[in-house]
Amino acid sequence: MLEMDAVKKIIRRALEEDIRSGDVTTSFALAGPETGQATALAKEDLVVAGLEVFREVFRVRDASLVFTTALSDGARASRGTLLATVEGSLASILTAERVALNLFQRMCGIATLTKQFVDAAAGTKAKILDTRKTMPGLRILDKYSVKAGGGCNHRYGLYDGILIKDNHIEAAGGIAEAVRRVRGQAPLMVKIEVEVKNLPEVEEALAAGADVIMLDNMPVDEMKKAVALIGGRVLVEASGNVTLDTVESIAGTGVDFISAGALTHSARAADISLKVTRKT
Amino acid sequence: MLEMDAVKKIIRRALEEDIRSGDVTTSFALAGPETGQATALAKEDLVVAGLEVFREVFRVRDASLVFTTALSDGARASRGTLLATVEGSLASILTAERVALNLFQRMCGIATLTKQFVDAAAGTKAKILDTRKTMPGLRILDKYSVKAGGGCNHRYGLYDGILIKDNHIEAAGGIAEAVRRVRGQAPLMVKIEVEVKNLPEVEEALAAGADVIMLDNMPVDEMKKAVALIGGRVLVEASGNVTLDTVESIAGTGVDFISAGALTHSARAADISLKVTRKT
Amino acid sequence: MLEMDAVKKIIRRALEEDIRSGDVTTSFALAGPETGQATALAKEDLVVAGLEVFREVFRVRDASLVFTTALSDGARASRGTLLATVEGSLASILTAERVALNLFQRMCGIATLTKQFVDAAAGTKAKILDTRKTMPGLRILDKYSVKAGGGCNHRYGLYDGILIKDNHIEAAGGIAEAVRRVRGQAPLMVKIEVEVKNLPEVEEALAAGADVIMLDNMPVDEMKKAVALIGGRVLVEASGNVTLDTVESIAGTGVDFISAGALTHSARAADISLKVTRKT
Amino acid sequence: MLEMDAVKKIIRRALEEDIRSGDVTTSFALAGPETGQATALAKEDLVVAGLEVFREVFRVRDASLVFTTALSDGARASRGTLLATVEGSLASILTAERVALNLFQRMCGIATLTKQFVDAAAGTKAKILDTRKTMPGLRILDKYSVKAGGGCNHRYGLYDGILIKDNHIEAAGGIAEAVRRVRGQAPLMVKIEVEVKNLPEVEEALAAGADVIMLDNMPVDEMKKAVALIGGRVLVEASGNVTLDTVESIAGTGVDFISAGALTHSARAADISLKVTRKT
């Protein structure tokens, strides 16, 4: 599901950023032929995401490294779990280590946080959505990690979905006018979503023919009214500074989706260590 | 101090990632000639970093946009402060908005967190250092932001500094052997740092001729002894899961530097909004 | 509406392909300072598309060239019409000429052909759609040209729309199973279209919850029945070797869209000449 | 004869254009492990060109796919002929299918059209030449396809041949002056061709020392006189809106070469289908 050609570009760029003219420590400290094993351990409870990316960093650096894991993305791993092992040239492993961890720790971090949101909304129909507030250059990894954590993907970018936000409405001069302009030109396969701030705007968006309505920063009570007003005619998304504290009550309003920028713009890196043992 | 050619590449890649075949919402919702102003506001107290990057995203998208700010990187901005304004084509502003904010919010987030570490170590000689635990592809922005927050930069990558870590020592078969191998081959201008875990290793590193010694995950008491043992002969860096809670006591041990991966691998995005007003 | 950063990449690549180490004819035959004017004329009736691309080729080659046109994309131009003029360094104009014409002639060719399909379907509700049978590397130009000719865009690529074709159905083991698998994982903003070959498959697709149904290579009579069966519940697209001869009768069946690969995979270049006059 | 490194770049760019963040249909509709076979069939009589390109698209997407063909480029294939088979992961085949066909159908289309021109000139010494009116970004494929169809290649670009056209002559102030300027500076290995419109210009070009003379848009009668006048001293090329209707009479004039832009700027895609069978 991850587009690996795109992933390899990210990996090559990251390795180049870190290594450039050469890993002066490793290339001098190791005689060259040293081999051994590296083990990746979870240092805290986490949800796994990005095993294939983790493996690929080592493979891109040195195709002869052997990567093994007993887990799959989406699995929960408690503190102390062995996540993966890499065997082969120690020089290759040490040079690739930091980039491999930087990517894998971020992906697990996002999946872990997403899972917390998903769990908080459990028992309702609300699905957890990501946003475009992703790390520049790493969007496909961020969005993949959200799915691995049990979330769903909103659009990937400005090209594959129409979301008419308050700034567009301000620029176009009103919801009705904005939707009217868009509907005539939109590619066939792309849905139209409209951001609204209150009930009158909900009605306006419905009348204009939105496919999805986003309730932006609405109080929970008003959200319930909006859901009732919409009555299942179109999909409803709740949005706006959603946190782990608020997600449950929002999910209780009956919305179809809850989007949270925090999943990707503020996820902590999961704590994972890589320890090397030289073959004796 | 920011290498702008490298920054432009990051911006172009981020815009391409987000826009690809086109911003279908903006290109259809706006007739084209709409102009106006966007204002960026701090939604929480923060330290500013990346104004030039923020400006450049808009400039890359549309060279005719006019960017204004009264602030400089490193400034503190309290909640509600006007950070910058952008004037010109609303279509250009709306298409660039998300990428501009994603980069700027991350940079301010890192600077803000760094400042908290720096403040916690105030009154000691300890300087706050970053690590290589940066966002893949964004390292120059991450490291710049640490400086804007009052921190210092460790090496940029594997190419411009020698840091012999536990894994290298394991692979080479000991501190003395590792340093010996490296010293004979290192480029003239690059310093050699050795990671140690206890006092005997400190002595070993000193004897081997390290330029800098990193005390890794040492208890504060042992750190004090290490600093005394080293006695100013080489620079000393403390490292290992340093947090805002522990940084002050570590700084009190007399080390020269304290490095914290959290500055860059787990910084929250600062909360900043961009609001558009159409020219009437 | 055309994403000009992407267009510039296409232009740079095309110029590089043609010029490489240098235009040996022009750089030697012209002393350098010669200036003059080039006029682009329609040598046949055509629909204009790509004026901005045409202009940009000259601008990329030499920013000092002055491009003028009185037309807009989508305009009809009869044989002999002056399409545009370029003034400035003759060396720059001559070196850029072929690439500029190759792109512009193709774009006008597609728009002209599309217009013929659109005219043939006039008086019905059927809109003319493009496909993914575009020239590799030039898709954004091809799809833009279809719009300039009065057509509409289907999805841009495999990433921004779900079209379950016969081969997917064969691979998944049936329409219902294919749609079921997709629905659970699709990004929120992307519609689902299903290709069907006969009336039972239409019913299957409806039951499975398709957003759009594509009638593939159906006889006109059966198409009418399919449209009746669907009864406006979802959008209907007709597809499969549609030609200028058949488009009118297909449009008469009541389908919402007719897609034609021929618009882009087999469009002739429009006949356009560029004639240079040296300033006396 | 095809420079495969350059071909791979074209293929990667085309796949990226089509797939970007992922083939959402295939990745969701197929469980993953489905395997099977795809057969490519000629749906009309055609000349084969680009088998290696066709194969390479699948190989670039998935190195484990097995491609088989019994044909070679340049072969005639009648309607219904099996052109090639691909076996392996159905997901890989379906994601690569469109790009593979877009390239292969274009190449076969050009070869097929070229063959018609070659056949029309059979029995004369005239060889059929391509021009620089190729698809931007795909020139090496276009020129290769012309050869596969029995044609010959003119220069590849502005860098590997000198062709002094009417616009250059206008800019330089005459044939003699243009040739004089060029002759003193041209790289050793590059020939000089001059475009002429009438018999006096033929004499001028001969006197100036052209290596090749191009008769542009001349009536057949005048062409015969030009050929006689030149008398085998230099090579002669006929050019200017040559069509299948006119090529035979032009070939009869005794020219050495006939160039036709239509071979590449207006070739139809050959009709080829790819049908998938799932392994039971």
Place this chain on the structure above:
Amino acid sequence: MLEMDAVKKIIRRALEEDIRSGDVTTSFALAGPETGQATALAKEDLVVAGLEVFREVFRVRDASLVFTTALSDGARASRGTLLATVEGSLASILTAERVALNLFQRMCGIATLTKQFVDAAAGTKAKILDTRKTMPGLRILDKYSVKAGGGCNHRYGLYDGILIKDNHIEAAGGIAEAVRRVRGQAPLMVKIEVEVKNLPEVEEALAAGADVIMLDNMPVDEMKKAVALIGGRVLVEASGNVTLDTVESIAGTGVDFISAGALTHSARAADISLKVTRKT
């Protein structure tokens, strides 16, 4: 005559190679606003080549720098001559200095050496040619510099000229067979040259229809006989470890061209200094 788009790529790559994450000396040693002037002086007698490249390095780094020169490529400059001045930001000048000099010194070095070869052959009809023994990645600069020094260009690469060397003849099984195979397939505009080692091979090459004959490593006496044998029917090139000591006697044999790999594979950098003065 220099293709500046290609030159800019070379410059960008060279600056990136040198600067990467930043010029730490300049960015810290200069406060930023310092301005001044840099003067480039010839520290030895030389032939100027690459002024436009020299200028462009500064322009690429900082478009506000002002570059002035009173010279043109091809001019002789004696020791002490002022070659050019650059004015503006000292930080920009200092960061670009090394790359600018590395390129300019090489180009002047090649032109200076070429001029010595040209002068040694003065009074004969022999022209001095370059080869493909150029610096990888810098061929267009190397070949341009040869012209600036009064030499001529052989082919640019493997794509724009056919040179059948001893290794090809060995592989093909003889001169006649090699030429026969090539003649049937060569693009129209590309000449065919054959490398020969002795008089019988000269006759073989003539009979096979070579456009140019290269006499490889022949003694001067035999060269004279070869020239007589060829009798002006085709162009003749002398080749093979030609030095400043031997070029005059080779030129005296009556060959049309003398090629020397040394012009580009072993040229010394010309001695040029850049001195900065801060504006007071």
Place this chain on the structure above:
Amino acid sequence: MLEMDAVKKIIRRALEEDIRSGDVTTSFALAGPETGQATALAKEDLVVAGLEVFREVFRVRDASLVFTTALSDGARASRGTLLATVEGSLASILTAERVALNLFQRMCGIATLTKQFVDAAAGTKAKILDTRKTMPGLRILDKYSVKAGGGCNHRYGLYDGILIKDNHIEAAGGIAEAVRRVRGQAPLMVKIEVEVKNLPEVEEALAAGADVIMLDNMPVDEMKKAVALIGGRVLVEASGNVTLDTVESIAGTGVDFISAGALTHSARAADISLKVTRKT
């Protein structure tokens, strides 16, 4: 020690520069299946450098070629020594030959020249250093070759070492001020070197806290006094138009390092031939 990912980029660029649309000689002169062997011979005494690069060019062109060598970088090879053999497709070997030799001959040339400098300084403690006067785009190869010849590497670029030169001192307004500004901002792992012209400046640099002092263009007598004055407190580098004639006496002054731009900006290509034998 050579970063092979970066080397491959250099090789790909060089092959593309030479081959572009195709090797017209080889692709036409060889039928295709010819196989054989090429042997690389030293045509003069030399020091070997770049065997891995030499091998990689052939591997990048054709992964099935088999490369064999009995030597290692740094070895001395006398005239006539067999350096390496390549076996396999003759077409592949002939197309890659020139690029492979261009790179390998340069690398051996640099190593050979460096060795001469190293030998001249033998018996002293002075090590031979390279500079940034390397071939643009080839720096990693140039610096690697210096090491293969027994030399040492100075900094790689402007990013990994601080060298305050006369121009920086002029711009900053003095040695003390320049060092002061830099010291406060330099990354932790980067050393600071100061260029001085006389003894008072040596004292100034020492007082300012330089890590390394460069004596620029000093007479040998004064150099001795400088070394005495410094007294081992910091490292000392001698620089400025060092030649094979002067290096011994400079080494005798007791400096730690002698840097010579000539190693890389003016190295001759080593004379190496590649001869092909067709398999019978």
